[in-house]
Amino acid sequence: MQTDREFLYGTNITVDDDWRPNSTTVPTQDGHFTPWFFIRAILGPSVLLVTLIGNLLVIYVFATTRKLRTYTNYYLVGLAVADLVSGGITPALENVSWMLEMWPFGEAVCTINVYINHLFIHATFLMTLTICVDRYRALTRPLRHLREKTIKHALWMISFSYVIPFVIWTPLVIILPYSGVTERVLPPECNGSYGHHFPLLVFAIAVMSWIPMLATITLYIFVFRAVLRGSRNEDRKTRDLCRVSMNTVEGRALREARQIKNDSSWENEDRSNEDQEAAQSSTDDPRQKQITTKIPTMLSTLMCGIENRGYQSNEQENGTELREVIQTIDREVINPDQPAYKSHRRSFGRRLASLRATRTLTYILVVMVVSALPWSIIAFLAVVSPHSTPEVDIFRTMSWLVHLSSAANPFCYAASNPRFKRAFLHVLCCGRRGR
Template identity: 25%
Template sequence: MSASDNQSCNLPPGNYSTTLGVLDVPEWEAFLTIITLGFCILITIIGNILVILGVFTYKPLRIVPNFFIVSLAVADLTVAVLVLPLNVVYSILGQWAFGIHLCKMWLTSDILCCTASILNLCAIALDRFRAITDPIKYAQKRTIKRVLLMIVAVWLLSLLISSPPLIGWNDWPDTGAFLAKKKCRLSSRQGYVIYSSSGSFYIPLIIMTIVYIQIFIATRRRLRERAKASKINAIFKRRKADAANEVDRESVSSIETNHNIEMNFRKEKGKQENYEMGQLKPILVDEDSVTDLGENSPCSQRNGGTSKDPSAPLAQLKNTSSNSRYATINSKSKNRAINPQKKMSGIHQFIEEKQRISLSKERRAARTLGIIMGVFVVCWLPFFLMYVIVPFCPECCPTRRLVNFITWLGYINSMLNPIIYTIFNMDFRRAFKKLLGVPGIS
């Protein structure tokens, strides 16, 4: 917005002859101003166009909440296109050279676009507040129709704030006086100054401050709750692991006990069978008492490595079958004991990773909110303080350079908005890279 003019501070423009003509500032300052402010205008236009195109061309960004970002980008883009170039010329010349009608259109566009930008910031704050404090219900209410109605309300309210000077609530000079003074300034009517500054800045500032404090408190509380839940999950995971290990040890011990019982039973059964065989063939046992020595016995070697005990192959087969069955049961039991442990471990790792990502996002969101509020206050508070103080303070006469600096500090917010709202968002960065043709982005 262009600052209102205190009638007692009508300083004559400078008279510097340059290659660009007679200017209000020296030639070097004029070129520096053109380069610096021209760069700001260019960045503002490019940044906000990228935001608009990114939302409509990159699928992950085509979500309802991002419509507020598009509305903000449109407001900032209109500031860069309709307001800033004429302000550069006005700042260098020190006088308005485009007639009274273009002056009125420029001032109205200035108030309208800057107010829309600020009110869109306020709408974004309210949207995020509802999404954080009442996520389930608000997710159902956050429809395209409702969001579009909120955006229309923002622009209608901006028009309501900017239009009164066009219907007479102003102290603009008539055509003759305007042509003589060549000054294009906002109305300094005290009533309109209070009305416009309240609707354009102070009320939105109060709302945004309260909302962002509530968001910060809610985010901090959720961070603490999630940190506490993470510790509980770690304790639960450790206890689960200890319980699984205990089950594993008990399973293996039980299997070994069962195996020992089975082997003892088989040994006793084998002894009983051997005793019965001895009762049936006492002569054979007496003739060859070394038949139980096995394949390494001299008798076995003498007979070509074949045992004379007909029950040996059967006993060997039983032992082999028993050992194989024991190995199979042991393996299955270990798998039953270990696989649930691995499964639970994987689930806990997944939950912890999701919590870690969520905590990181919430910390980043909290930091972003602080940056948003800080930049907004730094950019616009000096201007609106000057805007309100000067009409009520006849002795306050800020220099034109100070007025231009404070005015452009507010305009810079339109350049920083697309940077702040997108630099912390991976999807916006990917969309920008895709639009700019950076390789590796699909």
């Protein structure tokens, strides 16, 4: 008994019970078109166009917008290149093959298309894993990550996401069939010859999706826990900093206000003898009392920013000096030129960039899991129990669904990074780009 199954992104194989399958991609004889055919015929070109435009736009704005050429965005461009090829170029030939139910382009084009498709789809999984590794290191080893946060290091990490697929799929798709180890697949069929051999098929499914996806999900759990732990620590530091700052302001205000009161007392003592009686009687005047009560008035102004209307009549006497004290304290506590303030701004900027990168990773990971998990489960079931897998059209649709992540990722960049969003809108609206 034989059943048609499509295993790895366009690989149709006929599996018998002893796992010695024969490829089949022959046209149907009755010319019947299933609903899955019409769904893909409509959605296929649309998704293909969105993928091409979206990922080309990512690469273009990165190359032309200086502010986008950051360490983190190099990883996103590396992923965009893989998405552009795997989701915007190779699926075009697969759509034609599926509609014709045969491969019309010859053996050489088939081999190249299968090889490039596998290489860049695998690269999308590994690029997501690489981004997750970078986020994990940034959150758990921030000092070391900061030292290594260079463009050279980013390119070095990205290269692994392309070298590993090259090492894996070059033998499986090109060397083994053309050296006679596995049988060559000839038109009108087009698929990877490794799918005809059970051990190679299991290996291909594992390294293509399951291993990178499980590793990324596991590592992301640690990233998420590190983000929560860092948020709690940051809130605690902020509260401590505010407490210290307010204590500093209050202490300085008390000292300065006491000095003003003492200065006023010395002036009263230096008055002439004939004015002493008038000076003595003036102590009962509300204006003199205001010198003593000016301390809580000034503190309330500093702490709450509320003007005390009950002491406006004394502004000409001591209000000018107190305002100068307040302004001096404000300049010393919140001074953009102070090293502490600059350090705080740099720390805040790094934290904001880290949160944006983590949010981008979250969107990318969710899209990857949603698009790739259905195919991964069905492919695993096809290996374990070939007779329990769904129909071929459903399997083809699940394999096509994997490419949707390539179309969705540019939207993830725009949703998580305002700079990408502004750059996209400037280009799409034919506006001027911020450089």
